[in-house]
Amino acid sequence: MRPEQQGVDVAVLVSVGRHPITGRARRADQDARGLELALGLERQLPGSRVRLLHAGPRGEESESALRGYLGMAAGAGTGLDTLTLLEQAEGSDAIPALAQHLAAAPPQLVITGTRAERGEGSGLLPYALAERLGWPLVNGLAAVEKVENGVATVLQALPRGQRRRLEVRLPAIVSVDGAAPAARQSAFGPARRAELEATPVAAEPDQELAQWQMAPARKRPKRLKIVKAASARDRFKAAAAKAEGGSGQVLEGVSAEQGAEAILKLLEAEGVLR
Amino acid sequence: MLETLLPILIFAALALAVVGAWRRIRLWRQGRPAEVDLLRGLAAMPRRYLVDLHHVVGRDKVMSNTHVATAGGFVAAAVLMILVHGLGLANPVLGGLLLAASATMFVGSLFVAKRRRNPPARLSRGPWMRLPKSLMAFSLSVFLITLPTVGVLPQDAGSWVLALILSAVLVWGLGEMVFGMTWGGPMKHAFAGALHLAFHRRPERFGGGRSTGLMALNLDDSGAKLGVETPSDFTWNQLLGFDACVQCGRCEAVCPAFAAGQPLNPKKLIQDMVVGLAGGSDAAYAGSPYPGKPVGEHHGSPHGPIVAREGKALVDAETLWSCTTCRACVEECPMMIEHVDAIVDMRRFLTLEHGNTPNKGAEVLDNLIATDNPGGFDPGSRLHWAADLNLPLMADVKQADVLLWLGDGAFDMRNQRTLRALVKVLRAAEVEFAVLGVEERDSGDVARRLGDEATFQSLARRNIATLAKYRFQRIVTCDPHSFHVLGNEYGELGGVYEVRHHSTYIAELFEAGRLHFAPWKGGSVTYHDPCYLGRYNGEYEAPRNVLKALGIQVAEMERSGFRSRCCGGGGGAPITDIPGERRIPDMRMNDVKQTGAELVAVGCPQCTAMLEGVVDATAEVRDIAELVADALVARPAAAAVDAAANKTTAEEVT
Known part of the structure; x- marks a missing residue:
């Protein structure tokens, strides 16, 4: 007989996303995948509870983006009709507010996206939270297989479709990326009716961020892949092949001049500099 | 006694x-x-x-x-x-x-x-x-x-x-x-x-009128349920309309989805609504079922769901998503029942409340919300196809005689050819026109027909605000869907415009003597009436007049004019893509084949895409604008002198 699985208490951290082409606010792709994972968990483990948490300023644009998450719970039978908004001034550090809120009523599982679509977008939030709370962290989660006796069995996504099965003691923080199941459609009606429960929290200005200079990202130069293939089979092999490192070299304990020289040499060899 | x-x-x-x-x-x-x-x-x-x-x-x-x-x-x-x-x-x-x-x-x-x-x-x-x-x-x-x-x-x-x-x-x-x-x-x-x-919901239809625009959903009440979930969510006169059905099956005979073996039969759908309003099972229904769905497995009640989230209720969701909104059933119904309104009402609930638009539906709607076009293209690239054409922008000229509405075909390489042809024709006729360029958005046609009334109204209101900035006599477009939405559906939201389909406008230009054509040298030609031009807007003559002006004798298909068979591209059907036994455009190209025509003239980017997607087609697909652009000649030599003499008059006309 299978051991009885009990529902888990899940908190999903959601952020205001940014559409890659138009820059409009939207539900962030990875966070939405995180919520999808949580809703799937709820289906798998009856009695689970999902709550949504966001720390940041409240504005018209961000509110409609956050409601996008609430629209995903349409009739899922979850009672997920509120989102807890830890209201902070623009430019505040979200980590202390989130850590404090999570520590006050600890869920068993915290799900977040890997990297925010706007703001700093460093991808450090899950790590910083895990450090503060002293909880284990699993990144790149693809699925939660089961939760038993306070231990979750999860599948971690590795490059090229590989999966690694891990056991993690709860409470834990997990982050999801593009390998997690795609988010379901967000329904307008439930999103509009749902409530944002705003709680003002002490704003700790993010001193470091304030000193940064923001500039639009430049497209990174991409190495051209020149395929000299005679047959279709060769072309297919070239397209499917792993990016070969091979000729690279690891420089350790070298001076700045030596490093710069090595980089210059490589750029000349690649024909980037002439 | x-x-x-x-x-x-x-x-x-x-x-x-x-x-x-x-x-x-x-x-x-x-x-x-x-x-x-x-x-x-x-x-x-x-x-x-x-x-x-x-x-x-x-x-x-x-x-x-x-x-x-x-x-x-x-x-x-x-x-x-x-x-x-x-x-x-x-x-x-x-x-x-x-x-x-x-x-x-x-x-x-x-x-x-x-x-x-x-x-x-x-x-x-x-x-x-x-x-x-x-x-x-x-x-x-x-x-x-x-x-x-x-x-x-x-x-x-x-x-x-x-x-x-x-x-x-x-x-x-x-x-x-x-x-x-x-x-x-x-x-x-x-x-x-x-x-x-x-008590018909569209009294304008009587006395020779036409009323085809979908009615706006009231989005002001934020607590209200959106769309139709249960039979009792229809208005009372819609329920009355369903009850009027004589089960003559004329709708079934013309429905492209039914003919393609997709799980839709307009007659059965109306009968299911009657079952729903009285409560019970569809076992007593004695007509053709939805293809592939046996009778007797569905049941409903006035206050029960029409489409179940899981399992079966009165109707399956794929039945509602099979409809191409071609309006052939409505046109054919002797009881003047409004099938398409009912289907869109139910779709509105599925999209806005369930969040359950099938297949690519959700992606297209997300694109429309984020990028204002269904393909998710950069809105700034809307005019890339015309980089060399130096099109006058409304933002620069502020007013023009004609506002050329490009439609989302501006992102489609096939339709870009049509657009370039249309620009050539307009320039040949010396029409003073301008485009909105990157200020233009999707008209909202697909969003609305996929049930996403919220996105439709958002797009429509922003388009209306943009159009309000400029002065123009009329809008001309080569997309009958935009034509219909701008002309018939924006009015309820406060945007009233004079809109012409490009075939109508070209016919007018020809009659005014502003276009001259070389005689037609190609083979036999047939014409496919787009649903949103014909049945939705009653324009059957102008495209035929243009073809006649080109010297083309149209070999009519058996189903043409108000009985034209849909290409399968309307109502978001290519997006929801419900499987059937056959493809609707294949059947239409077969109709073309039966006329023996080597070329089928169309007037809609959707029809062009659907018909050109047919494998092993016997006929080439060309938009009317392309045919006109190819036939353009400078004024004939004999008329040149007259034309020179008339030049001042011609200018006065414009």
Whole structure:
């Protein structure tokens, strides 16, 4: 007989996303995948509870983006009709507010996206939270297989479709990326009716961020892949092949001049500099 | 004996009919309120019935005459019967009229019986098969009972046995014709149909008008349920409309999704709504089922869901998503039922409340929200196809004679060819035009037909605000979907414009002598009427006039004009992509093949895409704008002198 699985208490951290082409606010792709994972968990483990948490300023644009998450719970039978908004001034550090809120009523599982679509977008939030709370962290989660006796069995996504099965003691923080199941459609009606429960929290200005200079990202130069293939089979092999490192070299304990020289040499060899 | 029995029978039947009518009306009133001018509707009803409805019925002459004889005979016979036999006005003149009426009805019922001997697949069977017998029972018994009244037979002719048999037959006839009319028999169509015509949700359709734009959903009340979840979420006059269905199956015969083997049959859908409004299962339905879906597995109730989130309810979601909104069923329906409105109402619930738009639906809607076009392209790239054309932008010129609306075809490489051809034509005719360029957004057509009214209204309001910044005489577009939405659906949101399809505008330019064509040298050509140009906007002539001006004789397809068969590209059907046994565009290209045409002229980017997607097609697909652009010549040499002389006049015209 299978051991009885009990529902888990899940908190999903959601952020205001940014559409890659138009820059409009939207539900962030990875966070939405995180919520999808949580809703799937709820289906798998009856009695689970999902709550949504966001720390940041409240504005018209961000509110409609956050409601996008609430629209995903349409009739899922979850009672997920509120989102807890830890209201902070623009430019505040979200980590202390989130850590404090999570520590006050600890869920068993915290799900977040890997990297925010706007703001700093460093991808450090899950790590910083895990450090503060002293909880284990699993990144790149693809699925939660089961939760038993306070231990979750999860599948971690590795490059090229590989999966690694891990056991993690709860409470834990997990982050999801593009390998997690795609988010379901967000329904307008439930999103509009749902409530944002705003709680003002002490704003700790993010001193470091304030000193940064923001500039639009430049497209990174991409190495051209020149395929000299005679047959279709060769072309297919070239397209499917792993990016070969091979000729690279690891420089350790070298001076700045030596490093710069090595980089210059490589750029000349690649024909980037002439 | 009959003198005492007949009034009892007649008034008993009438009393039962009144009780049934009251019960039926209570069923309809489960629906949401609707604004209907009741008295004006009732006053207009006879004209709507005799003129507008018979205009549709009259497309089938035999059935039309049959119906005139049967229904006319019945109404006259019923009224006279109440006077003569019910109230005892045994006047020979009235009796004679009653004899004539019942005889006419009997002749009509013979034709009904003939029709029912080998009925086409589109007709429902079941209770409908007994209708000719019931009609005969009524007309014959009324005729025989009336004979003594006019003195053809003595009052005491025949024995009491005969009288009893005659009464029994009359009871059958009265039961079907009077009692059954309000208690749900086949004759229900007369009662519900008459009221449906009176309280129709689109009164503009009568008297030669046209009303095809979808009605806006009120999004102001943030607590309200959006769209139709249960049968009682329809307005009461929609429920009444469903109840008016005669199950003639003309909709089924023209439905492209049904023909393609997709799980939709408009007739069954309407009958399912009738099942829903009364509560029960669809097991009693006796017509063609949804392809691939056996009858008897679905059930519903007035306050139960129409589409279940899981499992089965009244209708499966894929039935609703199979519709291409081509409006062929509405055009063909002799009862003037609004199928497409009902389907979109139910889709609105699925999208806005369930968040369940199938296949690529969710992605397309997300794109529309984030990038204002269904493909998710960079809105800034909307004018890339015209980089070398130096198109005047509204933002620069502020006003123009013609605003050229590009539509989302601006992102599609095939449609870009059409657009370039159209620009060439406009320039040849020296039209003063400008485009919105990157300020243009999707018109909202696809979002609305996928049920996402919120995105539609958002797009529409922003487009209206953009258009309000500029001055122009008219909008011209090569996309009938944009044409329809801008012309017929923006009005409710405050945007009223004069919109022309490019074929209409080119025809006008040609008539004004501003375009000159080289004679046509190609092979035979047929023309495919886009649904959103033809049935939605009544424009059948202008494209044909343009082709005629090009010197092309159109080899018409069997289904053309208002009966044109859909290409399968409307209503978001290519996005929701419900599988069937065949593809709709394949069937349409087969229609083209049967004319032997080497080229099919179209006037819609969707139709072009769908028809060009057909593998091994026998005909080439060209937009009318492309044909016109190819045939353009400078003014003919002989006319050049005149033209030079007329130049000032021509300028005045513009």
